[in-house]
Amino acid sequence: MNNVIVRDYDIPANDFTAAGEASSSVRKILVQLGVSPYVVKRTSIAMYEAEINAVIHGHGGKAHVEIDGSKVYIRISDEGPGIPDLELAMQEGYSTAPDSIREMGFGAGMGLSNIKKHSDIMKIDTEVNKGTTVHITVFFNAI
Amino acid sequence: MTIEELVRDFGYKVITGSAEDLKHPVKGVYACDLLSHAMAKVNSGDLWITIHTNINVVAVASLTDAACVLIPEGIAVEPQTVERAAEKGVVILSSPSTTAQVCHEVLSMIGMKS
Numbered sequence: 026m027n028n029v030i031v032r033d034y035d036i037p038a039n040d041f042t043a044a045g046e047a048s049s050s051v052r053k054i055l056v057q058l059g060v061s062p063y064v065v066k067r068t069s070i071a072m073y074e075a076e077i078n079a080v081i082h083g084h085g086g087k088a089h090v091e092i093d094g095s096k097v098y099i100r101i102s103d104e105g106p107g108i109p110d111l112e113l114a115m116q117e118g119y120s121t122a123p124d125s126i127r128e129m130g131f132g133a134g135m136g137l138s139n140i141k142k143h144s145d146i147m148k149i150d151t152e153v154n155k156g157t158t159v160h161i162t163v164f165f166n167a168i
Numbered sequence: 169m170t171i172e173e174l175v176r177d178f179g180y181k182v183i184t185g186s187a188e189d190l191k192h193p194v195k196g197v198y199a200c201d202l203l204s205h206a207m208a209k210v211n212s213g214d215l216w217i218t219i220h221t222n223i224n225v226v227a228v229a230s231l232t233d234a235a236c237v238l239i240p241e242g243i244a245v246e247p248q249t250v251e252r253a254a255e256k257g258v259v260i261l262s263s264p265s266t267t268a269q270v271c272h273e274v275l276s277m278i279g280m281k282s
Contacts, residue, residue, distance in 0.1 A: 042252065045227030049256075052231060062212060069231040070208050077224075130220045135204035143208065 030054060030092040036076055036101070038085030041129070047088045048073040051099070054092060060165055067143040068097050068163045074136040075101040075159045081126055082106070083157060095165055096145075102158040108151040115141070169194050169278050171236050171259055174215070178263065178273050180238065183245050185259030192259070194235045197274045199267050203228050210234050215274055217267050221245040226252045236260065240267045 032054070034047035048069055055065045072088070079086035083103025091098045108114045114121075115137050122132030141147050146162040172190040175182055182190065195213035200206045203224055210216050210232035217238045218225060226249060229237045236259035239245055245260060253260050263270055 041223050042248065044224060045231060048231055049227070066212075066232070073207055073227070073231055074204065129222045129224055130201055130203035130206075130218070131224070133202050133204055135202070135208075139204055139208055 028093075030090075032088075032090045032092075034088040034090075036079045036083075036086045036088055036103075038083075039080060040085070041080065044077055044080045045073055047090075048076050051090050051092075051097070055097065058092070060097075064097075064163060064165050068099075070143040071140045071147075071161045071163065072099050072101070074139045075099065075161060077131060078136050078157075078159070079103045079105070081122060081131065086156075097163050097165075099161040099163075100158060101161075102156065104156040107153040107155055107157055108149070109153050111149060111151060169274075171215075171261070174274060174277065175261065177277065178265075178270075180261040180263045183239070183260040183262050184250055184253040185236065185261075186257075189257060189259050192235050194274065194278065196278065197271055198234075199271055207232060215261075217270055219243055219267070221249055223249050223252050225249060226256055226258050229253075229258045230256050234258075238263060238270055240265055240270050 037043050052069045079101055083105030086103030089100040113119055117138040118134040120132045120134035126132045144161045145164045148160040151157040170191055170193055194215045198210045198214045199217040201218050207228050212233040213235045215236050216234045238261045240263055242264045
C-alpha cells in the first residue's frame with residue numbers, strides 16, 4: 026500500500042443523525058485495507074470522540090483523513106468557541122456539555138482523554154472565538 | 169452462543185436485525201450507559217446493554233462492532249434509532265429484565281457453551 030488515501034467529510038452542527046458517519050466511513054476503509062482490529066478500534070474511538078466534540082461544541086466542522094502504509098492521520102477542525110483552558114479541558118471528568126447532551130449519555134468529560142489514550146500523536150490547536158483543530162495520528166505498527 | 173439462541177432462550181424481543189444478523193455469535197457482555205466509556209470498552213462481538221435509546225447508540229454499536237445492543241426494562245426505543253439501526257445492520261434487542269438480570273442470563277449461557 027504505497028498510495029495515500031485521502032478523504033474529507035463535513036460534520037454538521039448539532040446533528041446526531043449524522044454524528045459518527047465520518048468515523049464509520051474511515052473504520053470501513055481501515056477494515057478493507059486489512060489493518061489490525063486493535064488499530065481499527067483505537068482509530069474509531071479517537072475519531073468518534075473528536076467528531077462528537079465538533080458536533081456538540083464546535084458548531085460542526087470538517088474531518089480530513091490521510092491513510093498511508095504506516096499510519097492514519099485525522100484532522101478535525103471547527104470554527105466554534107475554542108477552548109479557553111486546554112489543560113483543564115484535558116482533565117478526565119471536566120466537561121462543559123449542557124444537560125441535554127448529558128442526557129444522551131455524553132458529557133462525562135472523557136472525550137479528549139479518550140482521544141489521547143487511543144492515539145499515538147494528539148495535538149490540539151485552539152483559539153477562543155476562532156475554533157479548534159484536533160490532529161490525531163495512529164500508527165499501524167503499534168503494539 | 170448466537171444472538172438467535174439468546175433470543176430463543178430468554179425471550180428477548182428483536183427490535184431490529186435480519187435472520188442473517190441474528191446468527192452472529194455473542195462473545196461477551198458489556199453494560200454501561202456512558203457512551204464515551206462504552207465506545208472505549210465494548211469489544212467486537214459483545215452484547216452491549218444500555219438504557220439509552222437515542223441515535224448515538226447505533227453509532228457506538230456500529231463503531232465498536234458489538235454483536236448487538238440490548239435495551240433492558242422494556243424501555244421503548246426511539247423510532248429514529250430503530251430506523252438508523254435497521255439501515256446500519258445493528259441488531260437491537262429488548263428485554264423486560266434489568267441490566268443485572270440480563271448480564272446474569274447472557275454470561276451464564278456464554279459460560280456454559282464456550
